[in-house]
Amino acid sequence: MRQLPDTDRDIIHLANAPTFHRLLEQITATGGCAHPVHLTGHTTTRDTVTGEILHHYDTRTEPGERLLIRCRNRRATVCPPCSRLHSGDTFHLVRAGLTGGKTVPATVQTHPRLFLTLTAPGFGPVHRTTTSGQPCRPRRGTGHCEHGKALGCGSVHPLDDPLAGQPLCPGCYDYTTHVLWHAHAGQLWDRFTRAVRRHLATTAGITQSRFPDYARLSFAKVAEYQRRAAVHVHAVVRLDGPDGPTTPPPAWGTVDTLTTAIRAAARTVTVHTAYSPATGQHTLRWGTQLDVRPLRTTTADADGLADDAVAAYVAKYISKGAHDTGAGTDHRLTTRDDLDTAPVTPHVRALMRACWDLGALPEYEPLRLRAWAHTLGYRGHLLTKSHAYSTTYTALRADRQNHARDADDTPAAPDTVTESQWRYTGTGHTPGTALLANGVAQDLAHNHELAREALALGSRRGEAG
Numbered sequence: 001m002r003q004l005p006d007t008d009r010d011i012i013h014l015a016n017a018p019t020f021h022r023l024l025e026q027i028t029a030t031g032g033c034a035h036p037v038h039l040t041g042h043t044t045t046r047d048t049v050t051g052e053i054l055h056h057y058d059t060r061t062e063p064g065e066r067l068l069i070r071c072r073n074r075r076a077t078v079c080p081p082c083s084r085l086h087s088g089d090t091f092h093l094v095r096a097g098l099t100g101g102k103t104v105p106a107t108v109q110t111h112p113r114l115f116l117t118l119t120a121p122g123f124g125p126v127h128r129t130t131t132s133g134q135p136c137r138p139r140r141g142t143g144h145c146e147h148g149k150a151l152g153c154g155s156v157h158p159l160d161d162p163l164a165g166q167p168l169c170p171g172c173y174d175y176t177t178h179v180l181w182h183a184h185a186g187q188l189w190d191r192f193t194r195a196v197r198r199h200l201a202t203t204a205g206i207t208q209s210r211f212p213d214y215a216r217l218s219f220a221k222v223a224e225y226q227r228r229a230a231v232h233v234h235a236v237v238r239l240d241g242p243d244g245p246t247t248p249p250p251a252w253g254t255v256d257t258l259t260t261a262i263r264a265a266a267r268t269v270t271v272h273t274a275y276s277p278a279t280g281q282h283t284l285r286w287g288t289q290l291d292v293r294p295l296r297t298t299t300a301d302a303d304g305l306a307d308d309a310v311a312a313y314v315a316k317y318i319s320k321g322a323h324d325t326g327a328g329t330d331h332r333l334t335t336r337d338d339l340d341t342a343p344v345t346p347h348v349r350a351l352m353r354a355c356w357d358l359g360a361l362p363e364y365e366p367l368r369l370r371a372w373a374h375t376l377g378y379r380g381h382l383l384t385k386s387h388a389y390s391t392t393y394t395a396l397r398a399d400r401q402n403h404a405r406d407a408d409d410t411p412a413a414p415d416t417v418t419e420s421q422w423r424y425t426g427t428g429h430t431p432g433t434a435l436l437a438n439g440v441a442q443d444l445a446h447n448h449e450l451a452r453e454a455l456a457l458g459s460r461r462g463e464a465g
């Protein structure tokens with residue numbers, strides 16, 4: 001036994017324990033979560049009338065006297081199985097808002113629905129990849145900035161060129177505004193949605209305050225870091241009637257008026273930063289690049305984007321953090337030394353340093369720039385949605401738990417009361433359970449792949465037929 005590696009010894013020990021079968025069940029129930037949370041406690045369900053105990057569960061009978069539950073991390077680099085589950089939930093959440101499902105009626109398909117991308121403005125020229133072999137930043141003649149760097153770049157950068165997204169001259173690049181823009185992106189979005197409502201109200205000839213009596217604007221948005229480490233916002237926007245998805249939009253609420261309102265709002269909305277004796281006051285706005293596309297109303301409609309494609313696109317981005325796209329780290333930076341040693345490009349490090357330095361200024365304190373240096377000042381959640389857009393992550397999880405309970409044959413009657421007490425006792429795996437969890441996760445991923453292939457095959461047949 002002694003000569004065996006830790007993992008093997010642990011596996012043999014686990015497999016020989018009488019609780020092995022149950023341990024495997026628990027690991028399977030977490031989907032092979034890489035960092036499960038350990039809980040101890042009990043839950044008792046009684047009939048409120050008779051007081052009879054209908055269901056009792058206590059972790060004292062479990063292997064190691066604890067229950068493993070999912071870590072629920074959405075990031076693929078942290079926990080692949082939980083991230084996959086979260087992506088799936090995001091897909092369903094976004095899709096329900098587009099085509100109906102869950103709590104949303106299928107009639108939303110006839111409401112104006114758009115997919116839009118709002119960009120950050122330019123903060124200085126960066127090297128870029130181009131299609132069809134054009135040079136990066138061609139320029140007539142030669143010219144140099146005050147730092148002695150060329151003002152143009154005649155190179156053709158391949159897609160994987162580490163230079164792509166890096167500034168032509170870091171000395172000329174406006175790191176301050178870039179970071180302040182990130183820190184205000186949430187506010188800029190809020191003002192943008194208000195401006196869209198205002199423009200629509202003007203089109204309809206009603207006052208802004210009456211807008212909720214006629215229509216409701218719903219959205220789900222996701223943030224994505226570009227090569228230059230600036231955030232872009234992708235959003236699904238839908239126009240409903242006054243009571244949300246169950247009510248049709250007013251006659252003036254068309255794809256065209258919504259598109260016009262979005263374009264006008266994106267062009268005009270601004271946020272002014274707090275005045276700073278060190279950096280002055282900045283007026284922040286969206287970049288001029290704006291993409292607004294209607295979603296297909298029917299499958300026969302060749303124009304517009306397909307609902308599923310948009311939902312899948314949004315779900316894909318949700319499993320990536322700043323770290324995964326090379327724009328930041330997956331943990332907070334607590335000292336200036338952390339910034340110097342973070343495994344990032346010089347450009348991203350310069351953005352982190354800008355967060356750190358500006359974070360010391362009292363006028364920028366509310367932006368918490370040091371706490372968010374690892375995401376380059378951006379504080380937003382990766383996915384945000386308005387209340388009426390569709391279902392919630394919580395509802396989707398509850399749905400899944402109900403399915404599990406149905407399979408368990410445990411009654412969830414209305415005349416019952418449940419008392420529970422839970423305590424957190426730890427997290428993670430032993431070398432042996434980690435191996436088991438990895439096996440479970442790989443099996444599930446493989447099944448998921450097969451299911452997806454079957455689905456793709458089915459829909460191709462459907463299209464052909």
Ligand SMILES: [Zn+2]
Pocket residue numbers: 033034035036070071072073079081082083
């Ligand atoms: Zn997990």
Ligand SMILES: [Zn+2]
Pocket residue numbers: 126127128136137153154155157163
């Ligand atoms: Zn270049």
Ligand SMILES: [Zn+2]
Pocket residue numbers: 145146147148149169170171172173
């Ligand atoms: Zn320069």
